[in-house]
Amino acid sequence: MFAKHEHAHCIEDAVKSAERICEERNLRFTDLRRRVLELVWQNHGAAKAYDLLDQLGDEYSAKPPTVYRALDFLQENGLVHKINSLNAYVGCQHPLEHRDCFFLICSDCQEVAECCAGDVASSIRELVAAHHFAPRRTTVEIEGQCQQCQQCQGLD
Amino acid sequence: MFAKHEHAHCIEDAVKSAERICEERNLRFTDLRRRVLELVWQNHGAAKAYDLLDQLGDEYSAKPPTVYRALDFLQENGLVHKINSLNAYVGCQHPLEHRDCFFLICSDCQEVAECCAGDVASSIRELVAAHHFAPRRTTVEIEGQCQQCQQCQGLD
DNA sequence: TGTGATATGTAATATTATAACAATAACATT
DNA sequence: AATGTTATTGTTATAATATTACATATCACA
Incomplete structure (x- = not known):
């Protein structure tokens, strides 16, 4: 698996930079939105919407739209x-430059690593230009096995 | 929109090459699987599972698993x-080399173009190698506007 | 013809996501 | 502070996507 760590720190950082970003852009970083962002970070791998819903528990009168709206905003x-x-x-690991992000998704440990590879981005730009295509959103998701899980090969 | 054309021809070709492939690999290309493949090709854009289900109609006693199983096989x-x-x-446009396929998805006309770009594939291979990641499946989906739809800009 | 493996039928249900409308909170202006 | 306006959240219902579990049928072949 990818290296795990105590990431209270990550959560805190993510929340702080979200605060800054929302302030700059004049957006409302409400309690609910903050809480959902924290919960997303709190999960080691990727968080499912209905798990977030459970995790919100009674704090908020949480129904599916509650979570999906917050996720949409984020x-x-x-x-x-x-x-x-x-x-x-x-x-997102670097919300200020939230572009050209690619994901390595480990099917064993469920961790998701975010990468920003200039070469991939530029080869995709060329591909798109060659087709006279105007891209709005690009998704690159690579599923497989991360380094740690390769080493453990079925030991866990 | 991407150029549309009468593609009875495409469907026929796709079915023929599926037949060949299944024969070579000793797989059963049953009527149901053939029919689902035809229906997938019959749609101009990407086909939704439940639309395929409707389109199967009474020919087959079609329930969701019917379609999902056929899609899994395909x-x-x-x-x-x-x-x-x-x-x-x-x-898939070239089932014999079904690898490194990338998709340009037009949000206006819903057409999906399949591309095989060596540069993109190799830059992804490098990215993956740099992370010592063992990829099993790679998804590259680029949503945006195709050339034709850019030219029509809201005329349709 | 019988046997095991593969494929399909069927009912039920799980999972993911949205629509529609009401209530509330925040913000801007007077 | 009162008002109008917009953005946010609450609430109910339902839509859209996908799977589980088990029964039945078909195929391949000994």
């Missing part, structure tokens, strides 16, 4: 990514 | 691709 503002191949959500 | 054998960002399915 996605629109580059704070989380949706992983389509998992129907799940991960926090 | 996917496993490289005959169709699932487009995750649409929850929909398209026929």
Whole structure:
């Protein structure tokens, strides 16, 4: 599996930068949105919408739209990514440059690593230009086995 | 929109090559599987599972598992691709080399173009190698506007 | 013809996501 | 502070996508 760590720190950072971003853009970073962002980060892998819903528990009168709206807001503002191949959500590692992000998804440990590879981005730009296509959103999701899980080969 | 054409021809070709492939691999290309493959190709854009289900109509006693099983078979054998960002399915243009396929998805006309770009594939291979990641499946989906739809800009 | 494996039928249900409308909170202006 | 406006959240219902579990049928072949 990917290296796990105590990431209270990550959560805190993510929330702080979300606050800054929303302030700059004049957006409302409400309690609910903050809470959903925290929960997304709290999961090691990608978080499923209905798990977030459970985790919200009674704090908020949480029904599906509650969570999906918060996730929509967070996605629109580059704070989380949706992983389509998992129907799940991960926090964005660098919301200020929320572009050209690619994902390595480990099928064994369920961790998702976000990568920003200039070469991939530029080869995709060329591909798109060659087809005179105007891209709005690009998804690159690579499912497989991460380094750690390759080493454990069925030991866990 | 992408150029449309009468593609009875495409369907025929797709079915023929599926037949060949299944024969070579000793797989059963049953009537149901053939019919689902035809229906997938019959749609201009990507086909949704429940639309296929409707289109199967009374020919087969079609319930959801009927369609999903056929789609699973076709996917496993490289005959169709699932487009995750649409929850929909398209026929593979070259099932014999069903690898490194990327998709340009037009949000206006809903057509999906399959591309095979060596540069993209190799930059992804490098990215993956740099992370010592063992890829099993790679998804590249680019949503945007195709050339034709850019030219029509709201004329339709 | 019988046997095991593969494929399909069927009912039920799980999972993921949205629509529609009501209530509330925040914000801007007077 | 009162008002109008917009953005956010609450609530109910339902739509859309996909799977489980088990029964039945078909195929391949000894």
